[in-house]
Amino acid sequence: MASNRRILGILIIICLLAQWACITSDEENTVPGKNGVVVSVDQYASQIGIDILKKGGNAVDAAVAVGFALAVTYPAAGNIGGGGFMIIRFPDTREAVAIDFREMAPAGATPNMYLDEKGNYDRAKSYLGHLAVGVPGTVKGFEYAMQKYGNLPWKEVIAPAIDLAENGFVLNKRRAKALNGLKQIQKLSKNFEDMITKSEEFFRIFSKPDGSEFVEGDIFFQIDLAESLKLISNQGSAAFYEGKIAELIARDMEKHRGLITKDDLAKYEAFVREPVKGNYRGYEIISMPPPSSGGTILIEMLNVLEGFELGAMERYGPEALHVISETMRFAYLDRAKYMGDKQFGDIPVKRLISKEHAQSIKEKIDLDRAIPSSEIGEDILTNEKAKETTHYSIIDKDGIAVATTYTLNGGFGSFVIAEGTGIILNNEMADFNMKPGYTDDKGLIGTEPNLIAPYKRMLSSMTPTIIVKDGKTFMITGSPGGRTIINTVLNVIINVIDFKMNIQEAVNGYRINHEWMPDVLIVEKEGINEEVIDSLKSMGHEIKTIRSLGDAHSICFDLGTGKYHGAADKRSSGSAIEY
Numbered sequence: 001m002a003s004n005r006r007i008l009g010i011l012i013i014i015c016l017l018a019q020w021a022c023i024t025s026d027e028e029n030t031v032p033g034k035n036g037v038v039v040s041v042d043q044y045a046s047q048i049g050i051d052i053l054k055k056g057g058n059a060v061d062a063a064v065a066v067g068f069a070l071a072v073t074y075p076a077a078g079n080i081g082g083g084g085f086m087i088i089r090f091p092d093t094r095e096a097v098a099i100d101f102r103e104m105a106p107a108g109a110t111p112n113m114y115l116d117e118k119g120n121y122d123r124a125k126s127y128l129g130h131l132a133v134g135v136p137g138t139v140k141g142f143e144y145a146m147q148k149y150g151n152l153p154w155k156e157v158i159a160p161a162i163d164l165a166e167n168g169f170v171l172n173k174r175r176a177k178a179l180n181g182l183k184q185i186q187k188l189s190k191n192f193e194d195m196i197t198k199s200e201e202f203f204r205i206f207s208k209p210d211g212s213e214f215v216e217g218d219i220f221f222q223i224d225l226a227e228s229l230k231l232i233s234n235q236g237s238a239a240f241y242e243g244k245i246a247e248l249i250a251r252d253m254e255k256h257r258g259l260i261t262k263d264d265l266a267k268y269e270a271f272v273r274e275p276v277k278g279n280y281r282g283y284e285i286i287s288m289p290p291p292s293s294g295g296t297i298l299i300e301m302l303n304v305l306e307g308f309e310l311g312a313m314e315r316y317g318p319e320a321l322h323v324i325s326e327t328m329r330f331a332y333l334d335r336a337k338y339m340g341d342k343q344f345g346d347i348p349v350k351r352l353i354s355k356e357h358a359q360s361i362k363e364k365i366d367l368d369r370a371i372p373s374s375e376i377g378e379d380i381l382t383n384e385k386a387k388e389t390t391h392y393s394i395i396d397k398d399g400i401a402v403a404t405t406y407t408l409n410g411g412f413g414s415f416v417i418a419e420g421t422g423i424i425l426n427n428e429m430a431d432f433n434m435k436p437g438y439t440d441d442k443g444l445i446g447t448e449p450n451l452i453a454p455y456k457r458m459l460s461s462m463t464p465t466i467i468v469k470d471g472k473t474f475m476i477t478g479s480p481g482g483r484t485i486i487n488t489v490l491n492v493i494i495n496v497i498d499f500k501m502n503i504q505e506a507v508n509g510y511r512i513n514h515e516w517m518p519d520v521l522i523v524e525k526e527g528i529n530e531e532v533i534d535s536l537k538s539m540g541h542e543i544k545t546i547r548s549l550g551d552a553h554s555i556c557f558d559l560g561t562g563k564y565h566g567a568a569d570k571r572s573s574g575s576a577i578e579y
């Protein structure tokens with residue numbers, strides 16, 4: 001019991017750490033760019049992306065350079081020990097590809113691996129320590145993207161990240177605060193199982209040797225990470241999946257009873273997939289297919305909303321909020337029922353994104369009443385997910401567009417760094433369904449499509465998305481936020497298309513979120529208007545407020561200026577830079 005409370009405390013602090021990465025700022029961050037725009041959560045990373053474009057790199061080179069840089073400067077979510085997705089669209093062929101570098105379960109994983117001897121779900125095991133780690137995909141994904149679509153040499157796009165790790169970077173107030181927050185986890189976790197031993201390397205790297213607090217202006221070095229990046233620079237992904245890094249990860253796993261072996265690492269592959277596509281009021285939507293639920297559920301929701309005169313409603317009035325919320329409710333039920341890794345079973349994507357399916361949902365929506373989720377969803381409940389991830393958007397002078405969302409899952413992942421690597425490993429295993437066949441009102445889900453199996457990829461909600469109008473890239477967007485990601489992306493898209501906001505207004509505008517279960521409409525605090533809330537309550541909505549939802553660094557084409565505008569989300573210290 002005591003240890004359950006301790007774990008809860010640790011998980012709450014992890015959530016707070018994630019929020020620290022997303023504090024509201026009042027800065028207006030929109031920038032126009034003709035030759036290229038990079039928008040990410042971090043100033044160093046965005047600048048590196050722009051420098052790569054200036055050197056003649058294309059948007060893919062820039063995306064990979066930004067990804068490596070964020071692994072150094074934004075360790076809460078930027079990573080080479082996690083996984084993610086990248087959508088790339090080429091203006092000449094008008095084709096788009098989806099690169100899947102999602103983590104996978106190791107060979108030794110089983111559906112019951114997070115259940116204790118009494119068959120109860122042991123939450124800590126799936127979030128903290130070595131058992132929580134999925135086989136990472138980022139390095140393979142980046143290498144694949146560069147080999148197929150990049151212009152510059154591999155070494156050139158990694159060099160800036162090596163420099164930041166080896167020579168350090170200056171901590172801003174927010175990053176210093178996030179690192180200091182880790183101390184609280186360390187204190188809470190004392191005596192808790194062997195977490196401290198498992199995470200010794202992590203806390204060594206992310207603490208000051210004299211135990212003092214980090215302050216704004218400190219220079220933060222990551223020497224081991226620099227060495228790992230150099231190996232990857234010299235040997236390619238082989239260093240990570242077969243060479244010294246694989247050796248160090250496998251050794252650490254063995255020492256701490258983790259499952260990942262050298263063979264698991266050697267078997268990992270990144271895939272190129274056909275993006276999932278839809279059409280919304282004349283705009284083409286291109287997004288991520290399974291193993292993400294993001295693109296499918298986004299398109300399903302847009303199809304339903306197309307049946308309503310959304311633009312004629314007041315954006316934040318009860319009518320629009322009710323319709324949007326009910327749409328989310330029905331689509332997230334489908335997410336829970338059907339979505340998973342399609343290599344392991346049929347996923348009815350085609351049906352879910354069809355206009356007929358949308359029409360059938362539209363007919364079920366009651367304009368006067370919130371339909372209780374239990375009325376439409378038998379007894380399938382969904383599990384609470386960690387919310388730390390990061391998204392960045394890039395377009396280059398030729399119009400190549402890249403939307404990348406990648407993640408360690410929770411803020412700082414599993415808190416595991418294999419000794420000698422400096423690489424934070426993910427806790428993505430927690431994105432699987434945890435208890436086969438068992439659902440309860442605490443949030444456990446036991447549905448089949450997302451149960452754990454060897455080499456299976458856990459279901460994601462990441463939704464990197466490119467929107468096309470009249471054959472030209474119109475918008476690039478995406479967000480962190482666990483299961484709420486798809487709804488954040490939806491909020492941003494309708495703000496632009498239906499409510500005619502400019503991209504900065506659309507990104508900054510307050511958001512709502514409904515995930516079918518729990519049956520609660522979440523509203524960002526900033527957007528609270530008591531009259532509207534009362535109206536929604538009278539329709540049957542249970543309302544909860546939250547400080548911030550998502551972090552959607554986006555780009556949009558402006559017909560007026562003929563330029564792309566980058567908008568960093570006001571919820572983080574993001575950075576949009578033009579070239």
Ligand code: GLY
Binds near residue numbers: 409431459461482485
């Ligand atoms: N770990 C968050 C996601 O993949 O949706």
